Amino acid sequence: MHKLLARAFTLLMALAFAQTLAAAELGEDGLHKEEWFAMTFRDIAEDIAQAKGEGKRLAITFEQRGCIYCKEMHENILSDPEVRDYIRENFMVVQYNMFGDEEVTDLDGEALTEKTAARKWGYVFTPTIVFLPEEAPEGKTVAEAAVATMPGAFGKWTFLNMFRWVKEKGYEREEHFQQYHARIINELRAAGRLGDGE
Template identity: 70%
Template sequence: MLKVFALALAVLAGAANAGAATLGDDGLHKEDWFSLTFRDMREDIEAARAQGKRLAIVFEQRGCIYCKRLHEEVLSDPEVRDYIRGNYMVVQYNLFGDEEVTDLDGEVLTEKKAARKWGIVFTPTVIFLPEEPVDAPVSEAAVQVMPGQFGKMTTLNMFRWVREKGYAGDEHFQTYHARKLQEMRAAGDTLSD
């Protein structure tokens, strides 16, 4: 009887962790829906576009408590995860990594040198790339940057705002976000942030 109980607990624990982020050898939390690429910005933008998606890259680092929260509290939420997975190709970068990256301007450098070149100092930081490659460094080509870890609705609304090309319009993200939250309250939805 005790063995059956232990087996049932193991099955439940496995089911609870299904789809959960895992910790990679590099110390970064991994989502099974993140894309593994050769980190060539032009190719990645084209690959995302071919899938009908936008490219977003996320910088993280080993031991980052905010990165852990992003994965455990935000990206684990089905609404957030499903929206991002359905609309974005996400590629993870290590703030102190040595993997080779090819910038949009053609420069080949390591992840850590790319982070410096692009001005990334916080983790996590999400960089949203344009729909088509341009001849400029990622730091100049980015349509939006989200530095730091935010709650579910702020994160989800940022991804929605970029997908809807809010950056090209007159409605600032904060105004968009406040409007979306107000619409949810009016519909009787409970908000986490």
């Protein structure tokens, strides 16, 4: 019995250690970094084409130093294997610093910095995740072209369901995201994956 308990304890400690290693680290800019986030030249049209070439969709995440909600997203949502694996498989995610100075090229060709892009596009919350179409439209800004925007921090299922809704092109159908999300939650509850309070 003691050997069984010792093995169980060792396994739990190994899993906890592995999860710690997988956690996002802080970069020099103070943002949490996921090793699977894409590093690009931040030319939005090129990034959309690259994502499509990889069979994915482009998502931009705006974050900032000291953002407790960004920390929560990285430590409790993106660390969840179900969430992380789905996003990695279906999306190319590029991280932007809401107050950063890296150069960005908007879809309309205007050269910006990360911070002037955030202002131009009207993004004021962190994290904000912006979902782009499969093809880069000409003459539009990112804000005009976005098929969906998720401002602020949400729980696992709202977060994951938004990515699923975009991947399934829910924005082209009659079922609004809130209806889609409610339906998925009801299906998860019926399958015993959620309690009544979730």
